């Protein structure tokens with residue numbers, strides 16, 4: 056018998072990749088939950104507002120697993136999680152919930168799943184912590200805390216970085232890039248979800264997801280720039296980075312809001328918020344041995360991951 | 373944690389596992405190497421976060437022959453970051469041959485082999501921010517490079533080896549955050565003044581330090597490492613004579629001897645007969661963005677056969693001072709002389725006054741070369757002044773195929789070339805140093821013969837001519853005296869206390885817990901600039917210190 060898997064937030068990058076992976080599994084029957092109808096999905100889908108408990112309850116009935124990939128606005132994330140828990144109470148599906156390494160906030164050093172949840176780096180991190188606390192009351196749940204999910208077309212950690220590297224706005228950042236890039240390939244993330252669903256003993260568990268021996272951000276940028284052919288890599292000084300965080304980021308953010316109101320879509324250059332710039336300095340390493348041990352994960356090697364990601368960017372052109 | 377020793381109550385006693393003295397390339401690399409060890413590391417640094425005149429003046433001393441050596445307070449910086457706050461960033465590894473005992477280089481031979489250091493070079497290269505550890509242009513670059521001198525017969529000199537350039541990385545700024553690790557404490561404005569030994573002289577019991585504000589404190593630790601530079605380390609060892617009457621580690625009068633810098637100069641005129649545009653004397657930028665430069669390096673087998681020290685040469689612009697080069701950029705640089713720091717101006721310009729006729733000629737060059745000068749100024753502004761990774765040096769491409777030869781050669785270790793103490797003292801009561809730098813005939817021979825080989829190779833290859841006056845070689849190689857900023861060999865490592873100060877672990881012979889780091893411990897100078905090897909040796913020392921068994925201490 057196939058397991059029915061409802062993927063909330065299936066229109067996002069991780070949701071889409073997960074749908075692809077699930078539909079390749081013979082024992083899974085995935086259904087995409089989308090906010091808006093999409094013709095490009097190519098999978099069975101339903102369309103409703105996941106923050107509405109009544110709608111959710113209706114769609115959850117008869118479903119074995121719900122994967123929660125909703126990761127956007129903190130309020131939406133909170134409301135949908137509350138709605139999900141309420142709806143799940145009646146028929147009790149397994150919930151695989153995507154949290155984030157952001158729950159560890161500004162902590163440094165080696166962090167396993169037992170490290171305190173600080174969430175002290177903004178509203179997103181804070182919401183993720185709150186939602187994890189809510190989820191704790193539901194026994195049939197798996198919480199995944201991925202690091203930075205990269206892979207072909209990953210908007211945040213591959214495509215955006217690629218654009219910044221090509222524009223020579225990113226490169227070798229010196230001390231500002233000494234932080235650890237807790238990268239995890241999107242295929243490994245999908246594999247973690249599938250393994251979690253298949254292994255009943257994983258219910259109730261929390262897993263960090265990040266590659267072993269992660270590079271520093273500088274090493275990530277240099278290696279990715281080489282894979283992209285965006286060489287020679289530029290050394291970016293502290294003054295330039297300050298300007299990125301304090302001048303370009305707010306200006307581009309305002310522009311993004313203004314452009315969002317226009318009927319046409321415009322492709323604006325990416326920006327690096329002060330929060331992102333502090334992540335590049337943060338000496339935080341996610342310990343993900345538990346995922347290796349209990350989910351049987353073998354992390355994709357960075358070189359292959361970067362090659363695929365660079366190829367995707369090349370083909371996009 | 374980084375704090376200021378001036379705020380410590382007088383006579384405070386501090387405890388640590390390892391106490392490092394000096395936060396320059398050596399001390400900072402060592403502290404970084406120990407940062408994950410879990411041991412408590414205390415780093416004493418004489419200077420503050422910026423240059424301070426009173427602290428810098430503590431480096432003042434005497435030079436026996438000022439024509440041969442620059443003043444003792446120049447070419448080194450007494451501040452957090454040490455001399456990396458002004459260094460040029462040229463990174464070059466030693467070659468395997470440099471570690472061997474060579475019959476034709478007296479007192480040569482290291483107690484460790486190349487492989488011992490090579491293990492640490494990749495990480496050292498990283499700390500120096502010089503990219504991957506690959507110093508051969510053929511393997512370091514995947515794209516084909518423009519040949520340096522097409523058609524040149526490389527039988528004596530190879531054009532494959534290269535130099536890589538650091539940003540240049542100021543170790544203070546770059547590693548400030550990393551040095552804030554919880555197990556590292558850095559005390560600024562802390563000047564080591566006394567090394568206290570146990571009555572039998574076999575152990576350091578504590579260090580005493582003073583600030584220029586008048587307070588003093590002491591440090592007790594399991595191990596102590598002096599990283600105060602190749603000159604100051606000598607001063608600290610010789611100034612402490614209460615237990616060992618000749619100074620620490622100096623039972624056999626070795627401390628301060630064998631003092632080497634490098635032998636360097638600019639020589640003659642190279643006139644290429646091949647098209648000038650086909651000659652490449654500039655930088656190649658690696659994919660990681662590192663400036664790399666190829667040079668002519670005397671092959672190891674030729675060194676052995678000809679019994680020469682190591683030697684490298686680069687194609688250089690003609691002598692700046694002489695306006696007959698007709699180059700507007702060079703003449704403009706001459707006019708900008710007052711704005712260039714002593715350390716960098718010294719080898720660019722000569723001391724001799726320039727006649728008014730030459731001045732006029734320089735001004736004419738400037739007037740005629742105005743468009744080139746504008747381009748050069750823009751390049752220097754964009755790629756050097758404003759760039760985070762700086763274009764390393766002035767490179768002028770000759771339209772006529774005319775160059776001079778800039779060389780850098782090994783200096784032979786000689787016990788008569790030495791650093792000692794003078795009678796007068798600094799404001800902290802420490803005896804000042806006195807430098808008596810000397811070179812030997814083997815050094816002249818290395819340069820003379822290498823130049824002759826190069827001259828012959830140029831002619832035989834039919835690429836051009838190299839004209840110089842062989843009688844002038846000694847004069848030219850000592851025109852600016854000892855190469856500044858490289859302080860090598862003064863506390864050399866070796867097997868025997870009769871001929872060396874430390875053993876192969878950099879521990880002072882006969883003192884169980886006193887170690888030295890920096891180019892002072894190098895037994896030979898190679899042609900290579902020292903800092904990359906200083907950093908590699910410090911990382912090796914960090915590993916050694918962590919491997920020690922401290923139970924029972």
Ligand SMILES: Cc1cc2nc3c(=O)[nH]c(=O)nc-3n(C[C@H](O)[C@H](O)[C@H](O)COP(=O)(O)OP(=O)(O)OC[C@H]3O[C@@H](n4cnc5c(N)ncnc54)[C@H](O)[C@@H]3O)c2cc1C
Nearest residue numbers: 394396397398418450451454455460461462564857901903
């Ligand atoms: C102009 C210039 C250009 C150079 N370019 C190059 C280059 O291109 N390539 C290269 O390889 N090398 C170069 N060098 C040499 C390079 O700077 C040195 O090799 C390197 O800095 C030496 O490192 P160190 O840690 O041994 O000494 P330093 O960097 O000098 O550090 C010694 C530290 O000890 C501290 N100290 C001294 N006495 C005491 C005391 N009593 N108590 C406490 N602290 C003390 C000092 O304040 C200082 O911070 C250059 C040097 C100069 C001057």
